[in-house]
Amino acid sequence: MPAGTPVLGAARQLGVDLDSVCGGRGICSRCQVAPAFGQFAKHGITSAEVALSDWNIVEARYAEKRGLAPGRRLGCQARILSDVVIDVPPESQLHRQVIRKDADARPVEMDPALRLCLVEVAPPDMQAPSGDLERLTEALRTQWGIEGATLEPPLLATLQKTLREGNWTVTAALHRSSAEAPPRIAALWPGLLEGDLHGFAIDLGSTTIAAHLVSLRSGEVVASAGVMNPQIRFGEDLMSRVSYAMMNPGGAAEMTAAVRAALNTLLQEIAARAGVQTSRILDVSLVGNPVMHHLLLGLDPVELGQAPFALATCSSQNLPARDLGLGALPVGAQAYLLPLIAGHVGADAAAVALSEAPDRSDELMLIVDVGTNAEILLGNRHRVLACSSPTGPAFEGAQISSGQRAAPGAIESLRIDPETKEPRFRVIGCGLWSDEPGFAEATARSGITGLCGSGIIEAVAEMRMAGLLDAGGLIGSAQQTDTPRMRPEGRTHAYLIHDGSTSGGPVITVTQADIRAIQLAKAALYAGARLLMDEMGVDKVDRVVLAGAFGAHISPRHALVLGMIPDVPVARVTSAGNAAGTGARIALCSLAARRRVEALVRKITKVETAIEPRFQEHFVAASAIPHASAPFAETRR
Ligand code: FES
Numbered sequence: 001m002p003a004g005t006p007v008l009g010a011a012r013q014l015g016v017d018l019d020s021v022c023g024g025r026g027i028c029s030r031c032q033v034a035p036a037f038g039q040f041a042k043h044g045i046t047s048a049e050v051a052l053s054d055w056n057i058v059e060a061r062y063a064e065k066r067g068l069a070p071g072r073r074l075g076c077q078a079r080i081l082s083d084v085v086i087d088v089p090p091e092s093q094l095h096r097q098v099i100r101k102d103a104d105a106r107p108v109e110m111d112p113a114l115r116l117c118l119v120e121v122a123p124p125d126m127q128a129p130s131g132d133l134e135r136l137t138e139a140l141r142t143q144w145g146i147e148g149a150t151l152e153p154p155l156l157a158t159l160q161k162t163l164r165e166g167n168w169t170v171t172a173a174l175h176r177s178s179a180e181a182p183p184r185i186a187a188l189w190p191g192l193l194e195g196d197l198h199g200f201a202i203d204l205g206s207t208t209i210a211a212h213l214v215s216l217r218s219g220e221v222v223a224s225a226g227v228m229n230p231q232i233r234f235g236e237d238l239m240s241r242v243s244y245a246m247m248n249p250g251g252a253a254e255m256t257a258a259v260r261a262a263l264n265t266l267l268q269e270i271a272a273r274a275g276v277q278t279s280r281i282l283d284v285s286l287v288g289n290p291v292m293h294h295l296l297l298g299l300d301p302v303e304l305g306q307a308p309f310a311l312a313t314c315s316s317q318n319l320p321a322r323d324l325g326l327g328a329l330p331v332g333a334q335a336y337l338l339p340l341i342a343g344h345v346g347a348d349a350a351a352v353a354l355s356e357a358p359d360r361s362d363e364l365m366l367i368v369d370v371g372t373n374a375e376i377l378l379g380n381r382h383r384v385l386a387c388s389s390p391t392g393p394a395f396e397g398a399q400i401s402s403g404q405r406a407a408p409g410a411i412e413s414l415r416i417d418p419e420t421k422e423p424r425f426r427v428i429g430c431g432l433w434s435d436e437p438g439f440a441e442a443t444a445r446s447g448i449t450g451l452c453g454s455g456i457i458e459a460v461a462e463m464r465m466a467g468l469l470d471a472g473g474l475i476g477s478a479q480q481t482d483t484p485r486m487r488p489e490g491r492t493h494a495y496l497i498h499d500g501s502t503s504g505g506p507v508i509t510v511t512q513a514d515i516r517a518i519q520l521a522k523a524a525l526y527a528g529a530r531l532l533m534d535e536m537g538v539d540k541v542d543r544v545v546l547a548g549a550f551g552a553h554i555s556p557r558h559a560l561v562l563g564m565i566p567d568v569p570v571a572r573v574t575s576a577g578n579a580a581g582t583g584a585r586i587a588l589c590s591l592a593a594r595r596r597v598e599a600l601v602r603k604i605t606k607v608e609t610a611i612e613p614r615f616q617e618h619f620v621a622a623s624a625i626p627h628a629s630a631p632f633a634e635t636r637r
Contacts, residue, residue: 311341
């Protein structure tokens with residue numbers, strides 16, 4: 001660099017992403033760098049003090065008013081005098097990598113759709129009349145090299161006031177939907193806006209809606225919360241909601257209004273709890289299955305209820321958040337909906353693919369996102385397949401006699417002694433097992449209320465291992481029923497886990513009908529996975545990833561005993577947590593990730609379980625426990 005080049009200018013010429021909001025005016029401090037004082041002797045440099053110019057008046061004023069940490073300089077003010085090594089700390093890097101905390105610590109590159117730019121706009125001049133907007137876009141062009149920025153009418157109404165309030169200096173939030181697209185001005189503030197912009201990553205599930213408020217500077221999740229999807233009152237599962245739309249004129253619009261209202265309330269609550277002004281929340285990424293996706297967009301989901309399951313659109317969507325009815329967010333806020341894979345495999349599965357990246361794996365990965373509908377991905381860097389399988393709500397505790405949603409008091413884990421047939425269990429909200437001292441006191445408040453999804457899975461698998469069930473899932477042989485825990489119930493039997501009736505609590509049992517419901521659900525899941533394996537031409541996978549909030553709570557060993565997933569060494573079954581939510585967050589933070597998931601979805605081969613005859617064959621075989629193709633054997637224990 002020629003002597004006298006500001007560090008910020010040198011960084012730009014070298015392609016180093018040094019942040020700046022004020023454009024080098026010495027007021028935003030985003031450009032801070034750390035000259036390497038004496039640490040780089042091998043480069044022949046022993047002191048950066050002589051290599052950089054002294055503080056000028058702007059930097060001195062900043063340091064006096066706001067303070068600069070020792071060793072830090074403002075990159076836009078410090079000028080290079082001779083050879084120097086400069087460290088760009090992570091918080092000053094525009095495209096820094098942040099490490100995901102929730103999964104396996106893979107890096108995510110920060111490349112958000114929004115950036116802040118401070119601009120000085122020329123005041124109006126009677127000699128050269130032009131509009132305030134034209135002078136603003138001209139200032140963006142000359143001061144930031146940003147061509148063709150647009151401002152939509154609702155924001156145009158605030159422009160003149162903001163410019164004058166800021167004495168012709170404003171901070172513009174610029175949103176671009178792709179690196180090439182001209183940016184939209186998403187918000188304007190008078191003077192310099194300090195602090196971060198935020199966005200929401202939203203996982204729109206058919207049962208729960210989860211939202212994460214994310215700093216678009218650090219990538220950190222600053223607050224998260226979830227609510228029940230209010231569409232449940234129109235139908236517990238997806239197909240009943242599609243039926244509701246079919247049978248009731250205006251039914252789809254009712255469900256659209258319900259989910260949008262719930263989202264607005266949720267987003268406002270999260271922002272208030274985190275102390276983040278909604279005016280700074282300008283970007284949203286959304287994932288959901290096709291029915292949730294269509295209803296949010298105000299599209300009738302009727303076509304998704306019957307073959308060929310035609311989507312109104314499967315492409316990613318960029319649109320103003322207000323077009324999704326998100327009135328809780330500012331008028332300039334933008335939304336991005338991830339692409340859909342197929343009629344039954346939605347943007348949630350695309351987000352799981354983005355998060356778990358099977359397309360970058362040498363190993364053959366089977367990724368299962370368990371919910372009312374299971375989304376299944378199978379693949380490696382050569383090929384990725386996807387399908388969805390109708391597991392129904394049994395895994396969430398619904399349609400189970402003592403079933404309930406995961407909440408304090410629900411049995412989440414259970415063991416049965418193979419000799420005595422006596423159960424011991426743990427309930428949500430209490431870390432103790434039922435045979436440990438203090439359990440009764442610890443559960444006095446919540447009570448012992450029922451079995452949640454992981455509890456019922458473990459109960460059925462443990463019953464099988466304890467010899468209380470045969471491979472067909474039948475309770476009934478003399479050996480099985482020869483225990484006081486086994487109670488006659490009609491012409492079948494039920495296994496008693498907990499009798500709370502003496503204290504007014506529930507009697508918690510596993511009935512034959514419960515076992516049948518779990519068999520159907522797990523057979524659907526297993527058959528979907530096997531169908532993809534057939535398509536891939538393999539009879540085993542290298543590893544299995546259980547995704548989804550529910551997947552995080554399933555014991556891999558019990559999932560294998562039950563035959564929910566194909567046989568694989570238990571150590572090769574891992575949980576990815578809420579991978580769809582993680583995928584939404586990655587897409588929120590990175591335009592490059594949006595392009596990546598769009599390209600990946602185009603490459604994924606979709607397999608339609610509903611019309612594939614082999615699905616039915618696998619389904620029938622898989623209703624055995626663990627499954628007919630691999631009889632229960634000592635390898636299970
Ligand atoms: Fe804003 Fe340096 S770029 S202070």
